[in-house]
Amino acid sequence: xxxxxxxxxxxxxxxxxxxxxxxxxxxxxxxxxxxxxxxxxxxxxxxxxxxxxxxxxxxxxxxxxxxxxxxxxxxxxxxxxxxxxxxxxxxxxxxxxxxxxxxxxxxxxxxxxxxxxxxxxxxxxxxxxxxxxxxxxxxxxxxxxxxxxxxxxxxxxxxxxxxxxxxxxxxxxxxxxxxxxxxxxxxxxxxxxxxxxxxxxxxxxxxxxxxxxxxxxxxxxxxxxxxxxxxxxxxxxxxxxxxxxxxxxxxxxxxxxxxxxxxxxxxxxxxxxxxxxxxxxxxxxxxxxxxxxxxxxxxxxxxxxxxxxxxxxxxxxxxxxxxxxxxxxxxxxxxxxxxxxxxxxxxxxxxxxxxxxxxxxxxxxxxxxxxxxxxxxxxxxxxxxxxxxxxxxxxxxxxxxxxxxxxxxxxxxxxxxxxxxxxxxxxxxxxxxxxxxxxxxxxxxxxxxxxxxxxxxxxxxxxxxxxxxxxxxxxxxxxxxx
Numbered sequence: 001x002x003x004x005x006x007x008x009x010x011x012x013x014x015x016x017x018x019x020x021x022x023x024x025x026x027x028x029x030x031x032x033x034x035x036x037x038x039x040x041x042x043x044x045x046x047x048x049x050x051x052x053x054x055x056x057x058x059x060x061x062x063x064x065x066x067x068x069x070x071x072x073x074x075x076x077x078x079x080x081x082x083x084x085x086x087x088x089x090x091x092x093x094x095x096x097x098x099x100x101x102x103x104x105x106x107x108x109x110x111x112x113x114x115x116x117x118x119x120x121x122x123x124x125x126x127x128x129x130x131x132x133x134x135x136x137x138x139x140x141x142x143x144x145x146x147x148x149x150x151x152x153x154x155x156x157x158x159x160x161x162x163x164x165x166x167x168x169x170x171x172x173x174x175x176x177x178x179x180x181x182x183x184x185x186x187x188x189x190x191x192x193x194x195x196x197x198x199x200x201x202x203x204x205x206x207x208x209x210x211x212x213x214x215x216x217x218x219x220x221x222x223x224x225x226x227x228x229x230x231x232x233x234x235x236x237x238x239x240x241x242x243x244x245x246x247x248x249x250x251x252x253x254x255x256x257x258x259x260x261x262x263x264x265x266x267x268x269x270x271x272x273x274x275x276x277x278x279x280x281x282x283x284x285x286x287x288x289x290x291x292x293x294x295x296x297x298x299x300x301x302x303x304x305x306x307x308x309x310x311x312x313x314x315x316x317x318x319x320x321x322x323x324x325x326x327x328x329x330x331x332x333x334x335x336x337x338x339x340x341x342x343x344x345x346x347x348x349x350x351x352x353x354x355x356x357x358x359x360x361x362x363x364x365x366x367x368x369x370x371x372x373x374x375x376x377x378x379x380x381x382x383x384x385x386x387x388x389x390x391x392x393x394x395x396x397x398x399x400x401x402x403x404x405x406x407x408x409x410x411x412x413x414x415x416x417x418x419x420x421x422x423x424x425x426x427x428x429x430x431x432x433x434x435x436x437x438x439x440x441x442x443x444x445x446x447x448x449x450x451x452x453x454x455x456x457x458x459x460x461x462x463x464x465x466x467x468x469x470x471x472x473x474x475x476x477x478x479x480x481x482x
Contacts, residue, residue, distance in 0.1 A: 011266035014139040023258040025150040030251035034315040036161045039244030046247030050231045057220040059092040064131035065216045066209040071135020083199040115172040122179035129186045152178035215351030222358035230381035246378035249324025260336035281405045323379035331386030338393035344403040361392035
Protein backbone atom coordinates (compact mmCIF):
# COMPACT_ATOMS: atom_id res chain seq x y z
CA UNK A 1 0.00 0.00 0.00
CA UNK A 2 1.54 3.32 -1.08
CA UNK A 3 1.69 6.45 1.07
CA UNK A 4 -1.36 8.11 -0.50
CA UNK A 5 -3.47 4.98 0.10
CA UNK A 6 -2.22 4.63 3.67
CA UNK A 7 -3.03 8.29 4.37
CA UNK A 8 -6.56 7.95 2.97
CA UNK A 9 -7.14 4.60 4.70
CA UNK A 10 -5.94 5.94 8.05
CA UNK A 11 -8.20 9.01 7.90
CA UNK A 12 -11.13 6.94 6.65
CA UNK A 13 -10.72 4.50 9.54
CA UNK A 14 -10.62 7.32 12.10
CA UNK A 15 -13.71 9.00 10.69
CA UNK A 16 -15.42 5.60 10.41
CA UNK A 17 -14.98 4.91 14.11
CA UNK A 18 -16.43 8.28 15.05
CA UNK A 19 -19.22 8.29 12.49
CA UNK A 20 -20.16 4.64 13.03
CA UNK A 21 -20.71 5.27 16.71
CA UNK A 22 -22.73 8.44 16.18
CA UNK A 23 -24.86 7.11 13.32
CA UNK A 24 -25.64 3.81 15.03
CA UNK A 25 -26.72 5.61 18.18
CA UNK A 26 -28.87 8.01 16.13
CA UNK A 27 -30.32 5.11 14.14
CA UNK A 28 -31.37 3.13 17.20
CA UNK A 29 -32.80 6.21 18.87
CA UNK A 30 -35.28 6.50 15.98
CA UNK A 31 -37.52 3.64 17.19
CA UNK A 32 -37.26 5.00 20.76
CA UNK A 33 -38.49 8.41 19.65
CA UNK A 34 -41.37 6.85 17.72
CA UNK A 35 -42.71 5.32 20.94
CA UNK A 36 -42.18 8.26 23.33
CA UNK A 37 -43.04 11.19 21.05
CA UNK A 38 -46.20 11.74 19.02
CA UNK A 39 -45.75 12.59 15.35
CA UNK A 40 -46.66 16.22 16.14
CA UNK A 41 -44.09 16.40 18.95
CA UNK A 42 -41.33 14.88 16.85
CA UNK A 43 -42.31 17.22 14.04
CA UNK A 44 -41.91 20.19 16.40
CA UNK A 45 -38.42 19.15 17.54
CA UNK A 46 -37.33 18.43 13.98
CA UNK A 47 -38.61 21.83 12.86
CA UNK A 48 -36.67 23.60 15.63
CA UNK A 49 -33.43 21.89 14.64
CA UNK A 50 -34.11 22.63 10.99
CA UNK A 51 -34.48 26.34 11.80
CA UNK A 52 -31.28 26.28 13.86
CA UNK A 53 -29.30 24.97 10.90
CA UNK A 54 -30.12 28.11 8.93
CA UNK A 55 -29.51 30.50 11.85
CA UNK A 56 -25.97 29.32 12.68
CA UNK A 57 -24.40 30.18 9.29
CA UNK A 58 -26.06 33.58 9.36
CA UNK A 59 -24.84 34.69 12.79
CA UNK A 60 -21.41 32.99 12.69
CA UNK A 61 -20.66 33.52 8.97
CA UNK A 62 -20.00 29.76 8.78
CA UNK A 63 -16.56 30.48 10.23
CA UNK A 64 -15.97 26.82 11.07
CA UNK A 65 -15.44 26.08 7.38
CA UNK A 66 -12.71 28.73 7.18
CA UNK A 67 -11.14 27.55 10.43
CA UNK A 68 -10.83 24.00 9.11
CA UNK A 69 -9.58 24.97 5.67
CA UNK A 70 -7.02 27.60 6.77
CA UNK A 71 -5.66 25.32 9.51
CA UNK A 72 -4.70 22.86 6.78
CA UNK A 73 -2.38 25.34 5.06
CA UNK A 74 1.37 25.09 5.59
CA UNK A 75 3.11 27.35 8.14
CA UNK A 76 -0.22 28.27 9.72
CA UNK A 77 -0.48 30.16 13.01
CA UNK A 78 -3.19 28.37 15.01
CA UNK A 79 -3.25 31.07 17.69
CA UNK A 80 -4.24 33.74 15.17
CA UNK A 81 -7.01 31.56 13.76
CA UNK A 82 -8.31 30.83 17.26
CA UNK A 83 -8.33 34.55 18.15
CA UNK A 84 -10.38 35.37 15.06
CA UNK A 85 -12.78 32.54 15.93
CA UNK A 86 -13.39 33.85 19.46
CA UNK A 87 -14.13 37.39 18.29
CA UNK A 88 -16.55 36.11 15.64
CA UNK A 89 -18.30 33.86 18.16
CA UNK A 90 -18.70 36.71 20.66
CA UNK A 91 -20.25 38.87 17.94
CA UNK A 92 -22.54 36.06 16.82
CA UNK A 93 -23.74 35.39 20.37
CA UNK A 94 -25.01 38.97 20.59
CA UNK A 95 -26.64 38.87 17.17
CA UNK A 96 -28.36 35.62 18.10
CA UNK A 97 -30.45 37.52 20.68
CA UNK A 98 -32.67 38.48 17.73
CA UNK A 99 -34.01 34.93 17.98
CA UNK A 100 -36.24 35.96 20.90
CA UNK A 101 -38.37 38.62 19.16
CA UNK A 102 -38.39 36.87 15.79
CA UNK A 103 -39.26 33.39 17.11
CA UNK A 104 -41.99 34.97 19.19
CA UNK A 105 -43.84 35.80 15.97
CA UNK A 106 -44.38 32.10 15.17
CA UNK A 107 -46.71 30.22 17.55
CA UNK A 108 -45.27 26.80 16.67
CA UNK A 109 -41.84 27.62 18.15
CA UNK A 110 -42.51 30.70 20.31
CA UNK A 111 -42.55 28.82 23.62
CA UNK A 112 -39.22 27.14 22.79
CA UNK A 113 -37.24 30.25 21.81
CA UNK A 114 -34.93 30.09 24.87
CA UNK A 115 -34.04 26.51 23.97
CA UNK A 116 -33.48 27.56 20.37
CA UNK A 117 -31.12 30.36 21.42
CA UNK A 118 -29.08 28.16 23.76
CA UNK A 119 -28.84 25.38 21.20
CA UNK A 120 -27.74 27.75 18.40
CA UNK A 121 -25.03 29.41 20.52
CA UNK A 122 -23.65 26.15 21.94
CA UNK A 123 -23.83 24.36 18.59
CA UNK A 124 -21.91 27.21 16.95
CA UNK A 125 -18.99 27.17 19.40
CA UNK A 126 -18.91 23.37 19.38
CA UNK A 127 -18.63 23.30 15.59
CA UNK A 128 -15.84 25.90 15.60
CA UNK A 129 -13.92 23.85 18.17
CA UNK A 130 -14.43 20.59 16.26
CA UNK A 131 -13.43 22.21 12.97
CA UNK A 132 -10.31 23.49 14.74
CA UNK A 133 -9.49 19.90 15.70
CA UNK A 134 -10.06 18.72 12.13
CA UNK A 135 -7.92 21.52 10.75
CA UNK A 136 -5.05 20.52 13.04
CA UNK A 137 -5.67 16.88 12.01
CA UNK A 138 -6.49 15.84 15.57
CA UNK A 139 -8.90 13.39 13.99
CA UNK A 140 -8.94 10.80 16.77
CA UNK A 141 -10.04 13.41 19.28
CA UNK A 142 -12.55 14.77 16.76
CA UNK A 143 -14.11 11.33 16.28
CA UNK A 144 -14.06 10.61 19.99
CA UNK A 145 -15.86 13.90 20.67
CA UNK A 146 -18.62 12.97 18.24
CA UNK A 147 -19.08 9.58 19.89
CA UNK A 148 -19.25 11.21 23.32
CA UNK A 149 -21.81 13.69 22.00
CA UNK A 150 -24.05 10.92 20.67
CA UNK A 151 -23.77 8.90 23.87
CA UNK A 152 -24.74 11.91 25.96
CA UNK A 153 -27.74 12.59 23.73
CA UNK A 154 -28.86 8.96 24.02
CA UNK A 155 -28.52 8.79 27.81
CA UNK A 156 -30.12 12.17 28.45
CA UNK A 157 -32.99 11.54 26.03
CA UNK A 158 -33.78 8.23 27.71
CA UNK A 159 -33.67 10.00 31.08
CA UNK A 160 -35.77 13.02 30.09
CA UNK A 161 -38.24 11.29 27.76
CA UNK A 162 -38.71 7.79 29.19
CA UNK A 163 -38.14 8.44 32.90
CA UNK A 164 -39.28 12.04 33.47
CA UNK A 165 -41.74 12.21 30.53
CA UNK A 166 -40.66 15.75 29.62
CA UNK A 167 -41.69 15.59 25.95
CA UNK A 168 -40.39 18.27 23.58
CA UNK A 169 -38.65 20.22 26.35
CA UNK A 170 -36.80 17.11 27.52
CA UNK A 171 -35.67 16.36 23.96
CA UNK A 172 -34.29 19.88 23.53
CA UNK A 173 -32.64 19.90 26.95
CA UNK A 174 -30.84 16.65 26.14
CA UNK A 175 -29.22 18.26 23.12
CA UNK A 176 -28.36 21.53 24.87
CA UNK A 177 -26.68 19.81 27.83
CA UNK A 178 -24.82 17.45 25.48
CA UNK A 179 -23.49 20.39 23.48
CA UNK A 180 -22.21 22.11 26.65
CA UNK A 181 -20.49 18.99 28.02
CA UNK A 182 -18.76 18.22 24.72
CA UNK A 183 -17.46 21.80 24.50
CA UNK A 184 -15.89 21.39 27.96
CA UNK A 185 -14.41 18.04 26.91
CA UNK A 186 -12.89 19.42 23.70
CA UNK A 187 -11.40 22.43 25.47
CA UNK A 188 -9.73 20.17 28.04
CA UNK A 189 -8.73 17.19 25.90
CA UNK A 190 -7.67 19.34 22.93
CA UNK A 191 -5.93 21.82 25.24
CA UNK A 192 -7.72 24.69 23.56
CA UNK A 193 -7.77 26.51 26.89
CA UNK A 194 -4.07 27.23 26.33
CA UNK A 195 -5.03 29.37 23.35
CA UNK A 196 -7.36 31.62 25.34
CA UNK A 197 -5.89 35.08 25.74
CA UNK A 198 -6.77 38.67 24.96
CA UNK A 199 -7.39 38.38 21.21
CA UNK A 200 -4.87 39.96 18.85
CA UNK A 201 -6.39 40.13 15.42
CA UNK A 202 -4.29 39.59 12.32
CA UNK A 203 -6.35 41.79 10.01
CA UNK A 204 -5.01 40.30 6.79
CA UNK A 205 -5.74 36.73 7.92
CA UNK A 206 -9.11 37.78 9.34
CA UNK A 207 -10.03 39.37 6.02
CA UNK A 208 -9.11 36.19 4.11
CA UNK A 209 -11.02 33.95 6.50
CA UNK A 210 -14.10 36.16 6.56
CA UNK A 211 -14.18 36.46 2.77
CA UNK A 212 -13.88 32.68 2.52
CA UNK A 213 -16.63 32.26 5.12
CA UNK A 214 -18.93 34.83 3.53
CA UNK A 215 -18.61 32.96 0.25
CA UNK A 216 -19.61 29.78 2.09
CA UNK A 217 -22.65 31.36 3.79
CA UNK A 218 -24.80 31.61 0.63
CA UNK A 219 -23.75 28.07 -0.22
CA UNK A 220 -24.84 26.86 3.23
CA UNK A 221 -28.14 28.68 2.94
CA UNK A 222 -28.75 27.23 -0.49
CA UNK A 223 -27.93 23.75 0.76
CA UNK A 224 -30.37 24.40 3.59
CA UNK A 225 -33.02 25.13 0.96
CA UNK A 226 -32.21 21.84 -0.79
CA UNK A 227 -31.93 19.68 2.34
CA UNK A 228 -34.15 21.31 4.95
CA UNK A 229 -36.59 23.89 3.57
CA UNK A 230 -38.95 21.05 2.73
CA UNK A 231 -39.53 20.55 6.46
CA UNK A 232 -40.77 24.10 6.86
CA UNK A 233 -42.92 23.78 3.73
CA UNK A 234 -44.34 20.42 4.81
CA UNK A 235 -45.27 21.93 8.19
CA UNK A 236 -46.97 24.89 6.48
CA UNK A 237 -48.79 22.81 3.84
CA UNK A 238 -49.53 19.53 5.66
CA UNK A 239 -49.00 20.11 9.38
CA UNK A 240 -46.63 18.96 12.14
CA UNK A 241 -47.75 15.34 11.97
CA UNK A 242 -46.62 15.02 8.35
CA UNK A 243 -43.39 16.81 9.30
CA UNK A 244 -42.87 14.12 11.95
CA UNK A 245 -43.08 11.46 9.25
CA UNK A 246 -40.54 13.36 7.17
CA UNK A 247 -38.13 13.64 10.09
CA UNK A 248 -38.45 9.96 10.97
CA UNK A 249 -38.08 8.99 7.32
CA UNK A 250 -34.51 10.30 7.39
CA UNK A 251 -33.41 7.84 10.10
CA UNK A 252 -32.86 4.72 7.98
CA UNK A 253 -31.13 6.62 5.13
CA UNK A 254 -28.68 7.90 7.76
CA UNK A 255 -26.90 4.55 7.33
CA UNK A 256 -26.06 5.54 3.76
CA UNK A 257 -24.94 9.00 4.83
CA UNK A 258 -22.58 7.22 7.22
CA UNK A 259 -20.81 5.55 4.29
CA UNK A 260 -20.71 8.78 2.32
CA UNK A 261 -19.63 11.04 5.17
CA UNK A 262 -16.85 8.77 6.43
CA UNK A 263 -15.15 8.57 3.06
CA UNK A 264 -15.78 12.14 1.96
CA UNK A 265 -14.40 13.64 5.17
CA UNK A 266 -11.19 11.66 4.68
CA UNK A 267 -11.12 12.37 0.93
CA UNK A 268 -10.95 16.15 1.53
CA UNK A 269 -7.51 15.74 3.10
CA UNK A 270 -6.27 13.46 0.31
CA UNK A 271 -7.66 15.76 -2.40
CA UNK A 272 -5.72 18.70 -0.97
CA UNK A 273 -2.54 16.58 -0.92
CA UNK A 274 -3.10 15.46 -4.52
CA UNK A 275 -3.77 18.96 -5.86
CA UNK A 276 -0.47 19.22 -7.79
CA UNK A 277 0.12 15.51 -8.41
CA UNK A 278 0.86 14.38 -11.99
CA UNK A 279 -1.41 11.34 -11.52
CA UNK A 280 -4.21 13.23 -9.77
CA UNK A 281 -6.94 12.41 -12.31
CA UNK A 282 -6.09 8.72 -12.44
CA UNK A 283 -6.08 8.41 -8.65
CA UNK A 284 -9.25 10.51 -8.28
CA UNK A 285 -11.16 8.34 -10.77
CA UNK A 286 -10.05 5.18 -9.00
CA UNK A 287 -11.31 6.49 -5.65
CA UNK A 288 -14.47 7.81 -7.30
CA UNK A 289 -15.26 4.38 -8.74
CA UNK A 290 -14.89 2.71 -5.35
CA UNK A 291 -17.02 5.38 -3.70
CA UNK A 292 -19.83 5.03 -6.26
CA UNK A 293 -19.91 1.25 -5.92
CA UNK A 294 -20.02 1.39 -2.12
CA UNK A 295 -22.83 3.98 -2.15
CA UNK A 296 -24.90 2.06 -4.69
CA UNK A 297 -24.57 -1.25 -2.86
CA UNK A 298 -25.53 0.23 0.51
CA UNK A 299 -28.45 2.13 -1.04
CA UNK A 300 -29.66 -0.96 -2.92
CA UNK A 301 -29.52 -3.09 0.23
CA UNK A 302 -31.54 -0.55 2.21
CA UNK A 303 -34.09 0.06 -0.58
CA UNK A 304 -34.69 -3.71 -0.62
CA UNK A 305 -35.57 -3.88 3.10
CA UNK A 306 -36.77 -0.37 3.98
CA UNK A 307 -40.48 -1.23 4.19
CA UNK A 308 -40.20 -4.27 6.49
CA UNK A 309 -37.49 -2.50 8.47
CA UNK A 310 -39.75 0.51 9.07
CA UNK A 311 -42.62 -1.78 10.10
CA UNK A 312 -40.35 -3.69 12.48
CA UNK A 313 -38.62 -0.74 14.15
CA UNK A 314 -41.14 2.08 14.44
CA UNK A 315 -44.47 2.61 16.14
CA UNK A 316 -47.31 2.06 13.65
CA UNK A 317 -48.20 5.76 13.32
CA UNK A 318 -44.77 6.27 11.70
CA UNK A 319 -45.03 3.41 9.18
CA UNK A 320 -45.74 5.67 6.19
CA UNK A 321 -42.33 7.29 6.70
CA UNK A 322 -40.87 4.49 4.52
CA UNK A 323 -42.00 6.46 1.47
CA UNK A 324 -39.76 9.37 2.48
CA UNK A 325 -36.91 6.96 3.22
CA UNK A 326 -37.10 5.45 -0.27
CA UNK A 327 -36.54 8.72 -2.12
CA UNK A 328 -33.89 9.86 0.35
CA UNK A 329 -31.91 6.65 -0.19
CA UNK A 330 -31.88 7.23 -3.92
CA UNK A 331 -31.24 10.95 -3.50
CA UNK A 332 -28.35 10.47 -1.08
CA UNK A 333 -26.49 8.48 -3.73
CA UNK A 334 -26.64 11.48 -6.06
CA UNK A 335 -25.80 13.87 -3.22
CA UNK A 336 -22.76 11.80 -2.25
CA UNK A 337 -21.47 11.71 -5.81
CA UNK A 338 -22.00 15.45 -6.23
CA UNK A 339 -20.17 16.08 -2.94
CA UNK A 340 -17.22 13.99 -4.11
CA UNK A 341 -17.03 15.98 -7.34
CA UNK A 342 -17.56 19.24 -5.45
CA UNK A 343 -14.48 18.58 -3.30
CA UNK A 344 -12.58 20.30 -6.11
CA UNK A 345 -14.22 23.59 -5.09
CA UNK A 346 -12.94 23.11 -1.53
CA UNK A 347 -9.42 22.29 -2.69
CA UNK A 348 -9.29 25.34 -4.96
CA UNK A 349 -11.09 27.56 -2.40
CA UNK A 350 -13.63 28.35 -5.11
CA UNK A 351 -16.79 28.90 -3.07
CA UNK A 352 -18.48 30.76 -5.93
CA UNK A 353 -18.71 27.63 -8.06
CA UNK A 354 -19.87 25.72 -5.03
CA UNK A 355 -22.55 28.34 -4.40
CA UNK A 356 -23.82 28.42 -7.98
CA UNK A 357 -24.17 24.64 -8.06
CA UNK A 358 -26.20 24.76 -4.84
CA UNK A 359 -28.28 27.62 -6.30
CA UNK A 360 -29.34 25.46 -9.23
CA UNK A 361 -30.55 22.77 -6.84
CA UNK A 362 -32.22 25.22 -4.46
CA UNK A 363 -34.34 26.80 -7.19
CA UNK A 364 -35.42 23.40 -8.46
CA UNK A 365 -36.14 22.21 -4.93
CA UNK A 366 -38.41 25.12 -4.03
CA UNK A 367 -40.42 24.73 -7.23
CA UNK A 368 -40.71 20.95 -6.86
CA UNK A 369 -41.67 21.24 -3.18
CA UNK A 370 -44.45 23.65 -4.12
CA UNK A 371 -45.60 21.18 -6.79
CA UNK A 372 -45.24 17.84 -4.98
CA UNK A 373 -45.85 18.41 -1.26
CA UNK A 374 -49.58 19.20 -1.60
CA UNK A 375 -50.06 15.97 -3.56
CA UNK A 376 -47.60 13.58 -1.92
CA UNK A 377 -46.86 15.09 1.50
CA UNK A 378 -43.52 14.14 3.06
CA UNK A 379 -42.73 11.73 0.23
CA UNK A 380 -43.14 14.56 -2.28
CA UNK A 381 -40.60 16.64 -0.37
CA UNK A 382 -37.99 13.88 -0.49
CA UNK A 383 -38.67 13.21 -4.17
CA UNK A 384 -38.08 16.92 -4.80
CA UNK A 385 -34.79 16.73 -2.91
CA UNK A 386 -33.75 13.67 -4.93
CA UNK A 387 -34.29 15.46 -8.24
CA UNK A 388 -32.46 18.54 -6.91
CA UNK A 389 -29.41 16.43 -6.06
CA UNK A 390 -29.31 15.19 -9.66
CA UNK A 391 -29.34 18.77 -10.94
CA UNK A 392 -26.48 19.75 -8.60
CA UNK A 393 -24.51 16.70 -9.70
CA UNK A 394 -24.83 17.57 -13.39
CA UNK A 395 -23.85 21.20 -12.77
CA UNK A 396 -20.78 20.27 -10.74
CA UNK A 397 -19.62 17.65 -13.21
CA UNK A 398 -19.61 20.22 -16.00
CA UNK A 399 -18.22 23.10 -13.94
CA UNK A 400 -15.32 21.26 -12.25
CA UNK A 401 -13.80 19.92 -15.46
CA UNK A 402 -11.36 22.82 -15.29
CA UNK A 403 -9.99 21.29 -12.09
CA UNK A 404 -10.35 17.54 -12.62
CA UNK A 405 -11.40 14.99 -15.20
CA UNK A 406 -13.81 12.62 -13.47
CA UNK A 407 -15.36 10.02 -15.76
CA UNK A 408 -19.00 10.18 -14.71
CA UNK A 409 -20.81 8.96 -17.83
CA UNK A 410 -19.98 5.24 -17.87
CA UNK A 411 -22.17 2.30 -18.83
CA UNK A 412 -21.78 0.57 -15.47
CA UNK A 413 -22.67 3.73 -13.53
CA UNK A 414 -25.77 4.27 -15.68
CA UNK A 415 -26.82 0.62 -15.32
CA UNK A 416 -26.46 0.68 -11.53
CA UNK A 417 -28.45 3.92 -11.32
CA UNK A 418 -31.17 2.37 -13.47
CA UNK A 419 -31.38 -0.67 -11.18
CA UNK A 420 -31.75 1.56 -8.11
CA UNK A 421 -34.57 3.50 -9.80
CA UNK A 422 -36.33 0.25 -10.73
CA UNK A 423 -36.09 -0.97 -7.12
CA UNK A 424 -37.42 2.37 -5.87
CA UNK A 425 -40.45 2.28 -8.18
CA UNK A 426 -41.24 -1.38 -7.39
CA UNK A 427 -41.52 -0.51 -3.69
CA UNK A 428 -44.73 1.33 -4.55
CA UNK A 429 -46.17 -1.63 -6.47
CA UNK A 430 -48.17 -4.25 -4.59
CA UNK A 431 -47.83 -7.99 -5.11
CA UNK A 432 -45.24 -10.75 -5.10
CA UNK A 433 -44.18 -9.92 -8.66
CA UNK A 434 -42.90 -6.54 -7.47
CA UNK A 435 -41.01 -8.16 -4.59
CA UNK A 436 -39.49 -10.66 -7.02
CA UNK A 437 -38.54 -7.85 -9.38
CA UNK A 438 -36.78 -5.97 -6.60
CA UNK A 439 -34.88 -9.07 -5.56
CA UNK A 440 -33.85 -9.76 -9.16
CA UNK A 441 -32.65 -6.16 -9.66
CA UNK A 442 -30.65 -6.39 -6.44
CA UNK A 443 -29.01 -9.65 -7.50
CA UNK A 444 -27.99 -8.06 -10.80
CA UNK A 445 -26.54 -5.15 -8.81
CA UNK A 446 -24.50 -7.57 -6.73
CA UNK A 447 -23.34 -9.47 -9.81
CA UNK A 448 -22.16 -6.26 -11.46
CA UNK A 449 -20.02 -5.52 -8.40
CA UNK A 450 -18.93 -9.08 -7.63
CA UNK A 451 -15.21 -8.35 -7.98
CA UNK A 452 -15.52 -5.23 -5.81
CA UNK A 453 -17.42 -7.05 -3.04
CA UNK A 454 -15.07 -10.04 -3.22
CA UNK A 455 -12.07 -7.72 -2.93
CA UNK A 456 -13.52 -6.09 0.19
CA UNK A 457 -14.32 -9.45 1.80
CA UNK A 458 -10.89 -10.89 1.02
CA UNK A 459 -9.13 -7.77 2.28
CA UNK A 460 -11.22 -7.68 5.45
CA UNK A 461 -10.52 -11.36 6.06
CA UNK A 462 -6.80 -10.85 5.48
CA UNK A 463 -6.65 -7.88 7.85
CA UNK A 464 -8.61 -9.85 10.43
CA UNK A 465 -6.17 -12.77 10.24
CA UNK A 466 -3.22 -10.39 10.62
CA UNK A 467 -4.86 -8.87 13.69
CA UNK A 468 -5.42 -12.30 15.25
CA UNK A 469 -1.79 -13.27 14.56
CA UNK A 470 -0.61 -10.11 16.28
CA UNK A 471 -2.79 -10.91 19.28
CA UNK A 472 -1.47 -14.48 19.48
CA UNK A 473 2.11 -13.24 19.14
CA UNK A 474 1.56 -10.65 21.87
CA UNK A 475 -0.01 -13.27 24.15
CA UNK A 476 2.95 -15.62 23.54
CA UNK A 477 5.42 -12.85 24.41
CA UNK A 478 3.55 -12.08 27.63
CA UNK A 479 3.55 -15.80 28.50
CA UNK A 480 7.31 -16.04 27.95
CA UNK A 481 7.86 -12.96 30.09
CA UNK A 482 6.01 -14.58 32.97
